[in-house]
Amino acid sequence: MSPRRGSAPKVDPRFQEIQRERVSDRVAQELLRLIAAGELAPGERLPGERQLAEMMNVSRVSVRAALQELKAQHVVSAIQGGGTRVLAKAEEIDSGLSRLVRADARNLQDLAEIRATLEVWAARRAALRASALQIREIADALAVMNDAQRAERFKAEDDYRFHLAIAKASGSAVYLHLMTVLGGIFEKMLAHHRYTLCATEEDDRRFLEHHRRICDAIRARDPRAAARAMEEHVSSVLARYAEAEEADEPGAQPAPLKMPAE
Helix, strand or coil: CCCCCCCCCCCCCCCCCCCCCCHHHHHHHHHHHHHHCCCCCCCCECCCHHHHHHHHCCCHHHHHHHHHHHHHCCCEEECCCCCEEECCCCHHHHHHHHHHHHHCCHHHHHHHHHHHHHHHHHHHHHHHHCCHHHHHHHHHHHHHHCCCCCCHHHHHHHHHHHHHHHHHHCCCHHHHHHHHHHHHHHHHHHHHHHHHHCCCHHHHHHHHHHHHHHHHHHHCCCHHHHHHHHHHHHHHHHHHHHHHHHHCCCCCCCCCCCCCCC
């Protein structure tokens, strides 16, 4: 028999009340899932609120609330001039690396040498494992770098985007995590390369050609060619470190990093 109208429902502890979830919470959870899976990488710009709302079939209000929640959790941050970017984790490690570099810029050369080995491996892996979408992301990053109208102050940012796309295309959660740990110091290193070590127009053209060869090899699914192209690129940067070291007088203090204007 069904319970009489108006009688209190029988309590059964096996069944729990279902909490009503706000749409913004579901949006935040989905963005967190993408970040945890490496689909949204550290330093990557998120699409705008309107675009996110359209793609996720929710309101802009829900997207805005979700982004505010993730900002409060220090998962994403606002970008000067508009937009949102995924934050790198392990800020304490990144801060420690930054202090080491500020104390002695030669530590940046050590980091560049470590990076060289990892990036050659990543390029080889990307040629083997990249999806069609990931190859398109690498090509898109290259196209931005090739834009003659692109302002010079974006050189380091565009360089970072290219190498981050290769990291994602490598299909390695471990390597992507290492990129996360490096975080801001990796961007500082690229800025040092593009605005101090290799700052001429000839350097820009050479870097663009290096990146084009890397992209072409990955697109052709040729791991050996991708590794060779990346090795040529990072070796040319390391050669500049060696030249700068030879030019320094014994006992001279290393020059501070030259950063682009905000």
